[in-house]
Structure formats: structure tokens, C-alpha cells
Amino acid sequence: MKKGLAVAAISSNSVATHPQDGPELMAEDAKILNYPFPYLFDELQEVAQDFGAVCTPEFFLFKKDGRRPFELVYHGQYDDSRPSNNVPITGRDLSLAIDCVLSGQPVSQVQKPSVGCSIKWHPGAK
Numbered sequence: 001m002k003k004g005l006a007v008a009a010i011s012s013n014s015v016a017t018h019p020q021d022g023p024e025l026m027a028e029d030a031k032i033l034n035y036p037f038p039y040l041f042d043e044l045q046e047v048a049q050d051f052g053a054v055c056t057p058e059f060f061l062f063k064k065d066g067r068r069p070f071e072l073v074y075h076g077q078y079d080d081s082r083p084s085n086n087v088p089i090t091g092r093d094l095s096l097a098i099d100c101v102l103s104g105q106p107v108s109q110v111q112k113p114s115v116g117c118s119i120k121w122h123p124g125a126k
Helices: 023-032 046-051 092-103
Strands: 009-011 039-041 059-063 071-076
Touching: 023 039, 059 092, 071 092
Parallel strands: 009 039
Antiparallel strands: 059 071
């Protein structure tokens, strides 16, 4: 992790419709993949709804400068890679935004939306 940066991953998928996305298997994934950050479960899907998340993965970057609450400065894709486009996974878009925050520079307002599988909402929720 970069100095001055805190990271958390949050899964908001419904286990009612997708039991394979439950916290027990999430914990196994985190252990196998050696995640260096907490992998949290949004059981009531409130975090996803509050943030306006619609797909996985989706990235939100906040900054805090001590004068005000956390400010959303990036909401977008990881990079231009997609499962079918043969573009290498680089994390470029998110990395550039992180570098800007850590260096005190403004984050570009040109932010491409994330592309991925839709969040699996609880039956009747959306």
C-alpha cells in the first residue's frame, strides 16, 4: 500500500440470489489471494445504495484534508482493460487518481465509469 492510503473492498451482492458471494467464501478468497486490505460484506446493500454503486468492480477514492469530511475525488474504472479486449491490466486510471491525491494535486474530472457485472440486488430491492 502507498503511504497515507487506506483501502477496503466491499461486496454488496445478495447472498439470497448468489450464495457463492457470501462472507464465508469472501474470507477464503481474501486469504488465498492474500489481500492486504479488509474485504467487507454489505449485507443490507446500504453502502452500495448510498455510494450509487452499480457494478463490480467499482472504485471510489476519497480524500481528507483535515478541514472537512471525506470528499469523493474519483469514481470510475480501474483501467481500460476488459475481459475481451486484450488490453493489459494496469490499474492506470485509479493509480493516477491516487498519485494526485497523495501529491496534493487535483484529480482529473475526466473519469470513465466502471464496467463489470451488475450488483446482484436482493429480490425486490431494485
